[in-house]
Amino acid sequence: MKEPEFTSSLELVRWIGWAQKKSGEDWIRARELSHEQAFVLGYLVDNPGSIQRDIAAVSRTSAASVSSLLQGLERRDLVERRTEDGDERRKRVYATPAGAELISGFEDAMAATDDAILAPLDGDERATLLALLKKITAELPQPRR
Amino acid sequence: MKEPEFTSSLELVRWIGWAQKKSGEDWIRARELSHEQAFVLGYLVDNPGSIQRDIAAVSRTSAASVSSLLQGLERRDLVERRTEDGDERRKRVYATPAGAELISGFEDAMAATDDAILAPLDGDERATLLALLKKITAELPQPRR
DNA sequence: ACCTAACTGTTAGATATCAAACTGTCAACA
DNA sequence: TGTTGACAGTTTGATATCTAACAGTTAGGT
Secondary structure: OOOOOOOOHHHHHHHHHHHHHHHOHHHHHHOOOOHHHHHHHHHHHHOOOEEHHHHHHHOOOOHHHHHHHHHHHHHOOOEEEEOOOOOOOOOEEEEOHHHHHHHOOHHHHHHHHHHHHHOOOOHHHHHHHHHHHHHHHOOOOOOOO | OOOOOOOOHHHHHHHHHHHHHHHOHHHHHOOOOOHHHHHHHHHHHHOOOEEHHHHHHHOOOOHHHHHHHHHHHHHOOOEEEEOOOOOOOOOEEEEOHHHHHHHOOHHHHHHHHHHHHHOOOOHHHHHHHHHHHHHHHOOOOOOOO
């Protein structure tokens, strides 16, 4: 019973997701960030001025989680929030220079870990996998709430 | 920027993992359990007397998490922990009758949601997907710590 | 103008997770 | 028999997540 059978694809999917989260951990922990904080900070560098609602959608979480996550980043002056355009509901979020500097190289590090995880597959197999996953996710619910 | 490109298989993998977690949520919430509590309780019905270390390995988490998770289940008398075999280190964990009753049908419900997620794929495609995922996970680190 | 509904973000309370430090127990070995 | 190291579990303090309830803002309809 120490060797489970793994007949379920979705069990393997969850395992891979876990491994991906783990694999960049050294890089992230060296900067005293959580995985989620790093992801959002990286996203903000590429998409400055995003509103929290969109950040929640992209990071597949809730507005409430984004709110508290950004509080942590704002406390360390890694991001800045302000309202613009005369719309007092939306808060535009920006990475500060310190935040951008801290996260630089994150995407490269993540791409490297992705490559490491997919290493057992050759080019054709990766293409097949991507096609199958797209077929599944096309039918999947979006985390909009 | 509202239509992300998704060139990364691993991004899709994480999305599917998220959807799987969400999909059984109604069933689980009706019983006032968390996803993780339900998983562990179900595991204990099939593997009575497991020790916490093994539960951590199977649920791909840490001994500390299992410790606090089981405290929640024990508070509601859904599981019971006791030492046996004269080994005072290991704590054998059992689902109580109430716990077993509460979780009955869980595995069927989970299997149904798995089927719903994989619905876009036919039998051959599912077999291909499973083979590719096994190839990846064969090289993946185990969450042992 | 006003009312209402939708939208955006926050808070509160619960659970999960992790790392690190700690306690207690067992076993091997001198 | 005593010491030492490995093992199992807990605690602590931080962050993330969820739901539900809440507050302020905007826009639409009458």
